[in-house]
Amino acid sequence: MLVIRRDLVDAMVAHAREDHPDEACGVLAGPEGSDRPERFIPMTNAARSPTFYQFDSMEQLRLHRELEANDEVPVVIYHSHTATEAYPSRTDVNIAAEPGAHYVLVSTRDPQEHEFRSYRIVDGAVTEEPVEIVDAYDASIERFMLSNTGPDDVPDCR
Numbered sequence: 427m428l429v430i431r432r433d434l435v436d437a438m439v440a441h442a443r444e445d446h447p448d449e450a451c452g453v454l455a456g457p458e459g460s461d462r463p464e465r466f467i468p469m470t471n472a473a474r475s476p477t478f479y480q481f482d483s484m485e486q487l488r489l490h491r492e493l494e495a496n497d498e499v500p501v502v503i504y505h506s507h508t509a510t511e512a513y514p515s516r517t518d519v520n521i522a523a524e525p526g527a528h529y530v531l532v533s534t535r536d537p538q539e540h541e542f543r544s545y546r547i548v549d550g551a552v553t554e555e556p557v558e559i560v561d562a563y564d565a566s567i568e569r570f571m572l573s574n575t576g577p578d579d580v581p582d583c584r
Contacts, residue, residue, distance in 0.1 A: 428502070428528045428544040430454075430463050431559045437466040439540050442532040445471065450532075451479040453460040454502035455493055457522075462563060463528075478517060479505045486525035502544075504530040512541040514552050522547035528555070 434454055442450045451471050454463035467489060470482040481489075493499060503524060507513075512531035514522070522529060525548045533541035547555045 427556045427558060428463075428530070429560060429563070430502070431563065432559050433560055434463055434466055434502075435542060435559055436512060436562050437468075438504050438530065439532055439542065441468045442534045442540070445506065446534045447476045447508050448474050449476060449479040449506050449508060451481060451503075451505040453489065453500045454504065455496070455498040456501035458497045466500070476508045500524055500527050502528045502530050504532065506532045506534050508533075509535050511535075512543040514545055514547060519547055519550055519552060525549075 436451070438450075438454075441452060444450065449471055450468070452466070452468040455465040455467060456462045457464065468490070469485055471479045472482040473480040481513065499529075503522075505518070507515075510532040514529060514531065518531075529545045529547050531541075531543050531545070535541075542557065544555050544557045546555055546573070
């Protein structure tokens with residue numbers, strides 16, 4: 427299950443709407459081992475395409491260095507579909523290289539409504555997962571997040 431703050435969902439949807447008719451893409455980073463998305467990082471779609479996304483290679487290199495320096499990981503990798511439902515295409519599945527990440531798709535095919543769905547993609551297998559949108563990460567979520575980390579880890583509550 428993906429538990430995610432509403433402000434992060436709103437940021438992804440806004441980015442998808444802003445880049446429409448091209449696909450938008452980006453990452454939500456979080457503390458290593460927490461599975462908690464914390465930081466919104468929009469990326470440039472170097473393909474500038476309505477049917478395909480590709481992170482700009484220089485941005486991606488900077489991102490990986492930044493994540494490593496901050497002890498963060500890509501908790502969510504997101505992109506938009508501009509004319510189809512929010513379901514991973516064959517290309518999306520083929521380029522999914524982070525087995526621990528949640529792959530979020532935002533469909534902007536309807537100008538009034540958006541479709542927001544999350545998947546796990548591991549070894550070519552796509553599994554849709556439930557999404558819980560919260561206003562803030564509460565204490566029960568913090569306990570859940572900490573149960574997946576070491577005893578010396580302390581949550582970074584913001």
